[in-house]
Amino acid sequence: MQTTDTxxxxxxxxxxxxxxxxxxxLLLIDPLLTIxxxxxxxTIALIVLGCIAAFFALIYCIYxxxxxxxxxxxxxxxxxNTTSIDDFVGSQPSARSCLKVVTMHNFGxxxxxxxxxxxxxxxxxxxxxxxxxxxxxxxxxxTPIPTSLKPPLVVGTIRMGFGHHRIAYAATSWxxxxxxxxxxxxxxxxxxxxxxxxxxxxxxxxxxxxGSRMASEMxxxxxxxxxxxxxxxxxxxxxVTYQMAEQLRPxxxxxxxxxxxxxxxxLVAAAAVAAGFTNVINLVIDNYxxxxxxxxxxxxxxxxxxxxxAFLRMGVPPSQLQLAGHWIPKxxxxxxxxxxxxxxxxxxxxxxxxxxxxxxxxxxRKFVSKLIRALSPLVKAGKVQLFLNAGDHVHMRDAFIEALxxxxxxxxxxxxxxxxxxxxxxxxxxxxxxxxxxxxxFSFTDYFTAVATTDILCNVADVLTCKPSELAFxxxxxxxxxxxGDHEAYSALRASxxxxxxxxxREVEDALAYVELMMKKELLTEMNASxxxxxxxxxxxxxxxxxxIALERAEAAE
Numbered sequence: 036m037q038t039t040d041t042x043x044x045x046x047x048x049x050x051x052x053x054x055x056x057x058x059x060x061l062l063l064i065d066p067l068l069t070i071x072x073x074x075x076x077x078t079i080a081l082i083v084l085g086c087i088a089a090f091f092a093l094i095y096c097i098y099x100x101x102x103x104x105x106x107x108x109x110x111x112x113x114x115x116n117t118t119s120i121d122d123f124v125g126s127q128p129s130a131r132s133c134l135k136v137v138t139m140h141n142f143g144x145x146x147x148x149x150x151x152x153x154x155x156x157x158x159x160x161x162x163x164x165x166x167x168x169x170x171x172x173x174x175x176x177x178t179p180i181p182t183s184l185k186p187p188l189v190v191g192t193i194r195m196g197f198g199h200h201r202i203a204y205a206a207t208s209w210x211x212x213x214x215x216x217x218x219x220x221x222x223x224x225x226x227x228x229x230x231x232x233x234x235x236x237x238x239x240x241x242x243x244x245x246g247s248r249m250a251s252e253m254x255x256x257x258x259x260x261x262x263x264x265x266x267x268x269x270x271x272x273x274x275v276t277y278q279m280a281e282q283l284r285p286x287x288x289x290x291x292x293x294x295x296x297x298x299x300x301x302l303v304a305a306a307a308v309a310a311g312f313t314n315v316i317n318l319v320i321d322n323y324x325x326x327x328x329x330x331x332x333x334x335x336x337x338x339x340x341x342x343x344x345a346f347l348r349m350g351v352p353p354s355q356l357q358l359a360g361h362w363i364p365k366x367x368x369x370x371x372x373x374x375x376x377x378x379x380x381x382x383x384x385x386x387x388x389x390x391x392x393x394x395x396x397x398x399x400r401k402f403v404s405k406l407i408r409a410l411s412p413l414v415k416a417g418k419v420q421l422f423l424n425a426g427d428h429v430h431m432r433d434a435f436i437e438a439l440x441x442x443x444x445x446x447x448x449x450x451x452x453x454x455x456x457x458x459x460x461x462x463x464x465x466x467x468x469x470x471x472x473x474x475x476x477f478s479f480t481d482y483f484t485a486v487a488t489t490d491i492l493c494n495v496a497d498v499l500t501c502k503p504s505e506l507a508f509x510x511x512x513x514x515x516x517x518x519x520g521d522h523e524a525y526s527a528l529r530a531s532x533x534x535x536x537x538x539x540x541r542e543v544e545d546a547l548a549y550v551e552l553m554m555k556k557e558l559l560t561e562m563n564a565s566x567x568x569x570x571x572x573x574x575x576x577x578x579x580x581x582x583x584i585a586l587e588r589a590e591a592a593e
Contacts, residue, residue, distance in 0.1 A: 368570070455484065
């Protein structure tokens with residue numbers, strides 16, 4: 036009974052409070068309603084427009100305040116930096132640029148700002164994938180990697196998509212061979228080091244991958260906008276990238292500073308420079324010059340002459356820039372003569388083998404699925420064979436299966452490295468050996484096999500059918516299909532001018548036209564001849580040269 040009385044009193048109090056509040060609101064609003072009733076419609080409209088204008092004026096004033104204070108906040112942000120980006124690019128940022136850099140840094144780093152400047156304890160263990168290679172991980176025991184008279188060659192990367200990892204493994208293939216046991220070769224993937232810094236990188240990569248997939252799937256204006264973003268690498272983009280690298284110093288500080296660093300990602304090279312390493316080689320990606328892919332204080336190696344010219348014009352010091360060649364693994368380079376001879380012999384006589392891999396972001400589902408359906412009549416007729424590498428993307432595997440089954444194509448499946456190598460070896464045994472089915476789906480659960488499979492199958496494929504990514508530089512005839520960023524268009528142009536690839540086929544109809552040409556003898560014969568000629572002048576020796584330069588510099592310093 037007491038509880039009921041208490042509840043009743045509570046409701047009564049609430050009711051009185053609400054009634055009082057309503058009365059006060061009516062007393063306040065009544066004069067305003069009286070005034071509004073005396074106004075004409077035009078007057079009310081002008082008042083509303085005035086309020087809107089005042090609101091936007093207030094927003095603009097706030098923006099001006101942010102612009103006015105941005106230089107001071109930018110100066111504070113870079114106050115402890117190891118390297119001056121402003122000196123490297125040859126200009127001081129405007130107030131608006133300062134605001135842009137500070138805002139983008141806060142958006143990317145936010146509350147995860149890392150203030151730790153102490154190196155993380157690391158350990159290096161034998162790779163279970165690549166003989167002779169050691170992989171670095173976090174050492175929870177806190178015992179640092181023991182130093183030796185010969186500091187290791189460190190190939191640094193970040194597992195952001197497949198490209199950077201592919202280039203890093205290509206570099207290690209030359210490093211292991213060149214060192215011949217004289218010093219260790221470390222594979223140093225930032226995302227393999229469990230720490231707040233790697234979490235920060237992973238979250239950034241997730242945003243980029245999501246953007247790539249959305250742009251590819253939605254097309255139209257969204258794809259155009261995303262494409263413009265991938266080409267907007269001005270001086271401010273380098274300022275933002277380097278500021279992120281300053282946050283990543285602890286991931287490098289656990290290594291021997293005497294080590295030569297070969298980086299397949301500019302963030303790794305920048306973090307190495309920020310951490311005080313002096314022998315840093317940055318393997319510049321793509322064929323489109325942008326500030327954020329070069330690193331001050333590192334030797335920036337580029338794959339082609341147009342990129343070299345562009346960076347010189349931008350103001351990159353010649354002492355920090357060099358033309359090296361394409362980033363290609365050792366076995367593919369050394370296998371060029373025999374692989375090209377096999378393809379030339381097959382040209383026009385055997386089914387055309389198309390190797391179709393997807394990128395690390397898995398952003399090509401819509402286009403590739405349409406391409407498979409369009410190719411299905413040629414596959415059924417025995418004129419084309421498909422090697423489909425879905426990587427470790429479940430959604431791409433499902434898309435491939437759906438496209439194959441809806442087209443009525445039989446297919447075989449390979450799901451591990453043992454199966455990949457057996458598939459390749461069987462096709463190399465004899466000119467007359469063909470796959471069990473005209474379509475083969477490669478799908479994996481581990482990242483390394485997903486990346487390595489494309490490299491392995493290049494030895495037995497006739498044409499690599501891919502977007503103009505890092506694979507655009509590979510020594511195999513290439514059908515360049517729809518890009519996922521406008522910067523990639525220039526990589527397709529590089530392949531076409533070298534004679535080892537096509538221009539970008541942005542529509543399925545264009546890709547089919549190239550396939551029809553490649554089923555004949557002339558085009559594939561000429562492409563393979565171009566690859567052989569390019570090889571004689573070192574076009575594909577980029578990683579070989581990078582390792583040589585890094586080791587020569589290391590020997591000179593020891």
